[in-house]
Structure formats: C-alpha cells, structure tokens
Amino acid sequence: MIEFRDVVKQFPDGTVAVDGFSLQIPAREITVLVGSSGSGKTTLMRMINRMVDPTSGVIEIDGQDVATIEPVKLRRSIGYVMQNSGLLPHRKVVDNIATVPLLNGVPKREARERALALMDTVGLDRHMAERYPSQLSGGQQQRVGVARGLAVDPNILLMDEPFGAVDPIVRDELQQEVLRLQRELGKTIVFVTHDIDEAFLLGDRVVILEPGGRIVQVGAPEQILANPANDFVRTFVGADRGKRRLSVREVEGRRIVVDADGHPAGVLDESAGANAGVGGAGAGGS
C-alpha cells in the first residue's frame, strides 16, 4: 500500500502544485489519478519514487517513509513507464528492457534472457530484440517501455500518461494489454492520465483531481458515474451529455442502447445483469 499524508509541494518559483494531499492507494489494484493539466497528478506520482520530494508531508510504501530510502535504490525497485516511452535511443530493445537489472549488477546474459521473456509477456516479437528504439513504431516502443518497467518484477508500477502519444487504435490495444497483464501479475499500479475514458477503463479506483492536487472524488468508476460528487465531476466525466448519456430503445424486438445524440452505442445484454464490466461504456465497440 502507498499512503500520502498531508503532502504539500511548492516549487522554488512559488507555484503550489500540491496543497495538502492525503490518499491511500491499495495494493494490487490500478489506481488512476485523473485531472487536467496543472492538477498536480504527475507531481504526485513522481513523489512516490522521489523524482520530486515533497515540501512537507509524508509518503509511505508499506509503512516505510520513502524519504528514508536512498532515491537511486528506491527508483530501481519501482517500475516506471512514461509518455513517449523514454527509451534510451542508443541501446537496443533488449538492453533497454534489461536496463534496471543491469544497473543492479545482474550478469548481462541473465538480464538479456529475462528481457527476452518479458518481450513475450508484453506481446513483442523476439526478433525485434536487436533493433534500436527508433526502428520501432510508437506502439511497439510503448510495449518496450512497459516491459522495461516490469524488468525487476517490482511490486509497484508507475505509469505517467504512457499512452498519450499513440494513435487511438494502438492505444486501445495497449490499454487492453495493461488489463491483461494486471490480471496475470496483480501489481500495485498508479496510472496518471487526463483522459477520463482511459481512467474509467483501467481504474479499479479513480481519483479525480482539481488544480493544486485537491481530490474532488475517489471511487470505483461506476460509483463516480452513478453519483458524481459535484458539477465539476459531472461535467468532467461527461455524465450529462454525449456518449455517456445512454438510453434504451426498442428496435425490431431487441433493446438497443443509444447515446444522447441518438447514435446507437450497442445492444443491451439482458442476461449480463447488474455486475457487467465497468469498461463497457468506455471501451466503445472495439
């Protein structure tokens, strides 16, 4: 579990990015921090691996204050996946994936073996191992980024808008891949995004942030959709308009779900009951 207690971050120029943030992030779940730019979501995530140190307040991982852990050691124990993959352009794919094990002194052969196995895990063909990142597509680079984040089998994986720069079709694939991986691996994932659809699709818990890192609402996606805390959340999640405002219409004996504009969104599955997947609305027709 990761816990933030009264965390404040003021940058040297006086900007208060985070003003009194407290949150418990449960283990083995995906927690999504979502908010527009300036909401402090990336700053919050970076405080977990001490890329940013708080001005005041405490961040604990399983009860241990991260301020007491040496930053380099801490970072090597936490997976990190960032936008535009952040791969090292001068290292081959396999060496990129093996970066952290190699830093930890794992013998090169062993580290490469493990990197190849991770390529299987994230759905990358092994024959790409000897290429440089610039020789891969954006989606493939992002897969390498995910594999690299998993290389030391960390308990915690931080994902900083990892799919912000890939096209929508590839993004869909990668999101499904994250869900599949999470079913297999059960990591504690902290995911930052400004895309509410992505947040609802991936998050077991979604944390909606306002500027200054103020929490507006925390909950499972269905809770937030059903009971938006205020107008800000209602507007942000789009509960009152467009494709989230669904209604049922009967067409030729079948019940069709249509959105606010009357566009068909899908067919109502009568047998699925109330526990149907949360991702249904956000995932679209893919």
Next chain:
Amino acid sequence: MTWVLENLGLIGSLSLEHLRLSVLPIVVGFVLAIPLGWLAWRYKLTRGLILTVTGLLYTIPSLALFALLPPLIGTSFLSESNVTIALTIYAVAIMARAAADAFGSVDAGVRQSATAMGYSPWRRFWGVEFPLAGPVLLAGLRVVAVSTIALVTVGALLGIDSLGYLFTNGFQRRIVEEILAGVVMTMVVALVIDGLLVLLGRALMPWTRGHPTKVSRRSPVPNAVSTGISPDGGGS
C-alpha cells in the same frame, strides 16, 4: 614534380611529425573541454564565464601565443611544448562550446527517464548523457582536428618541424613546388584524420547509422502481434 620525387623521405617524415604534434592537443583539448562544456551546459552562472573566456582565448593570434607562452610558463623559446600547449588552448576554446551544445542536445525526456530508472548521476552521465551527446561532440571534434592540423604549421616559424617546414623552407629558397607539397600534404593529413574520426563515430555510435526505419523489411505488419502471446523468434 622533381622536387617532390627527390624529397619523398623528407615529406614522409615531416607528415608523421606533423601528425604526432597534432594528436596530443586534439586529445587533451577534447578531454579538458568535456567537463568545461558540461559545466557550461549545466549552470547558468558558469555558462557565461566559460563560453566568454574560451571564446576570447580563440581570438589570440597563434604566433603571439607561441611567443607569449615561454615567459608565462617558463618553457624555452624553442620548446615543442609551446606549440602543444597553445594548440591545446585553441582546441579547448572550440570544443568547450561544442560540448555545451552537445549536452544540450540530449533529450530531456530521456535524461528524466534514466533518472526514473535508477541511474545515479555519475552513471547517467557516462551511460546516457555522454553517448547521446556523441554526435554533436564528434562534429565539434572534427572541427578541432582540422583546425589543429592546420595550425601546427605555424610552429615552423619557431623551428618546430612539421609540414610547415616546407612553407618556410620553400619560401626562403623560392621553391613553389615545395610550398605546394606542404599545402597538399597538410590537407591530406587533415582528411585522413577526419575520415578516421567519422569511422570511429560510426563504430562507437551504431544507433545513428543510416536512417531509422519505422518498419524494417523483416518485420511483420506493425502491431499485428497485439494481444495474447506472440510467436517466438523469427520465422515470420
């Protein structure tokens, strides 16, 4: 051509001497410029200072510097060290700015990602920043090499033998062919060194070779291996 043919031995030994005199300033200049360039890139305060001072150093005429060094550092007027040190100063002057630009050319996102992976600052410098600054460093080094090889000839005025000897000797004896031989051979030495540097760069920086291909010939349809386990190995 007769003068050249009769003096092949002299031309050869002077070329080697010229090369020997050039290598030390190029190497030492490069090594000294790396930390200076890094400081200039990293801190605003040192940037102005370092780049201004090195810029000014380069404006000192070479002959004046050769003559000024002995009283300043206590070498003999005929010492080869005067030439070596003066040329090193020029090399640092050019290279420090190039190095500052080189470190500035490293993608901030990559630097940040390396930090997030758990690179210590020292390892990040050698493992990430230095190699990624490589292409711009190499460009600077090539300018330094050619400039140094050209400047070595001035040492002939102080009696430090290099291909420059062919200029002074040819001028005194009115042998145009000898002067031309000096010019051509200086260019040849410069071209050879430049070529070697380019080859060295290719060997050390294989990721810069050729144009990056988004999808190489051997690859399957991009992202065809999407969900699920992909087939291992090639064979596609």
